[in-house]
Amino acid sequence: MKIGLGSAQFGMSYGVSNTMGMTGEGEIGRILDYATSQGIRMLDTASGYGESEKVLGRLLPAKTSFRIITKIRPVKSESVDDVAMASIDQGFSSSLKHLHQNSVYGLLLHQARDVLKEGGAKLFAWLLEQKLSGKTAKIGVSVYDRETLDAILENHVLDIVQLPLNILDQRLLGDGYLSKLKAANIEIHVRSVFLQGLLLMEPESLPSYFSGIRTHMCRLQEFMSDCGLQPIEAAIGFVSSIDEVDSVVCGVNTFSQLKEVVKFSETTVPVESFKRFSITDENILDPSQWRLA
Numbered sequence: 148m149k150i151g152l153g154s155a156q157f158g159m160s161y162g163v164s165n166t167m168g169m170t171g172e173g174e175i176g177r178i179l180d181y182a183t184s185q186g187i188r189m190l191d192t193a194s195g196y197g198e199s200e201k202v203l204g205r206l207l208p209a210k211t212s213f214r215i216i217t218k219i220r221p222v223k224s225e226s227v228d229d230v231a232m233a234s235i236d237q238g239f240s241s242s243l244k245h246l247h248q249n250s251v252y253g254l255l256l257h258q259a260r261d262v263l264k265e266g267g268a269k270l271f272a273w274l275l276e277q278k279l280s281g282k283t284a285k286i287g288v289s290v291y292d293r294e295t296l297d298a299i300l301e302n303h304v305l306d307i308v309q310l311p312l313n314i315l316d317q318r319l320l321g322d323g324y325l326s327k328l329k330a331a332n333i334e335i336h337v338r339s340v341f342l343q344g345l346l347l348m349e350p351e352s353l354p355s356y357f358s359g360i361r362t363h364m365c366r367l368q369e370f371m372s373d374c375g376l377q378p379i380e381a382a383i384g385f386v387s388s389i390d391e392v393d394s395v396v397c398g399v400n401t402f403s404q405l406k407e408v409v410k411f412s413e414t415t416v417p418v419e420s421f422k423r424f425s426i427t428d429e430n431i432l433d434p435s436q437w438r439l440a
Contacts, residue, residue: 149387150412151189151336152182152213152405153398158192158199169197170400176206177402183212185409189394191309191336192246193218193257194238200245207247214252216307216336217242218289221258227266232273239277250282253307259288259295262303271303285334291433293319300331309396311339314346314367314385316432317425320418325391336394337386343434346382354439360431367424376416379407384414385421 157175160168170178182190190213192199200217207213220238222231243249254277256262262271274286287307290296296308308328310319316339319325328335341347345357350364357364371381386395399405430436 148186148188148412149392149395150187150383150408151191151394151396152178152187153338153396154190154192154199154203155196156398156400157202158197172202172206174400174402175202178399178405179203179206179213181402181405181409187409188212189214189216189252189336189396191216191338191396194220194242195257200242204245204247209247211248215246215248216253216255216309217246217251218255218257222261222264222270225264227261227264227270231266232269235270235273239282243282250284252283253285253287254278254283255286255307255309256288259290259299262288263295263298287334289338293324305331305333307334307336309336309338311432312337312386312389312392313340313342314382314421314424315342315426317422318427318432320389320422320425325389329391334393335391336396337389337392338396339434340386340395340397341379341382342432347378356437356439357431360426360428363424363426370421370424374416374420376414377411380411380414381416381421383408383411384416385418387412388415388418 156170158169190203192203192215194200194217219235224231239254243251254274261267277283278286285306287305287309288296288299289309291311299305312319325335350361350368353361353364368378371378374381376384383395383397386392397408399408426432
């Protein structure tokens with residue numbers, strides 16, 4: 148199964164369509180148990196996801212069947228100096244302690260551009276050290292754009308790349324780009340499948356910030372309806388139908404939401420037919436740019 152379980156909602160209130168706040172620990176336990184029973188093996192978290200790592204550490208067995216991926220907090224300084232490296236090293240040690248694990252499957256830079264900063268070579272060397280020491284099986288980056296990833300790949304070898312991809316955000320689909328990553332033996336993990344829930348909302352209920360794409364979203368909804376697809380089914384099917392994608396990271400707030408994700412996990416859709424709905428406006432595609440207040 149390509150579905151991986153995102154855990155941002157386990158540690159903080161996350162998502163434009165989320166009206167429930169942070170998921171309760173009892174519900175998280177049900178989600179994890181069901182994910183295990185359904186063969187979901189990838190579990191994505193980060194030190195920046197509030198209490199997520201601590202909650203997972205309390206609920207997961209020491210020898211969990213999940214392949215855990217966590218991420219290092221972004222470097223706040225302009226360069227990667229000794230102080231930043233000490234903080235990074237301590238942060239990863241804390242992540243392992245919070246998760247109650249001796250090692251993780253994947254360790255990623257939450258802000259890929261950190262490795263391009265002055266002193267970034269030390270950061271990547273540190274990542275390699277964690278891999279050689281057995282604290283992580285694979286290393287990689289979480290990226291937002293092709294340019295950053297290309298700049299990193301010029302000098303570094305990655306095992307995993309986590310990138311945004313959904314019906315609206317198809318920037319990384321052109322020119323056989325994903326095929327080139329696979330040829331380099333890189334695992335492709337896709338996030339923002341629902342674009343923080345935006346793709347699952349009724350166009351009429353979108354916050355005013357998205358008024359510029361409301362008509363576009365209405366057309367998309369009509370197309371999905373004509374194809375006999377529910378929004379969640381189309382969103383999952385679109386990404387899962389891309390051969391190069393190894394893991395589709397889906398965050399859920401409730402057990403019932405996960406059941407719905409699993410229900411549609413094998414949906415296939417003609418990817419080409421959705422190309423007309425791609426947009427390029429980063430103010431929409433990048434949630435960090437959203438101004439919803």
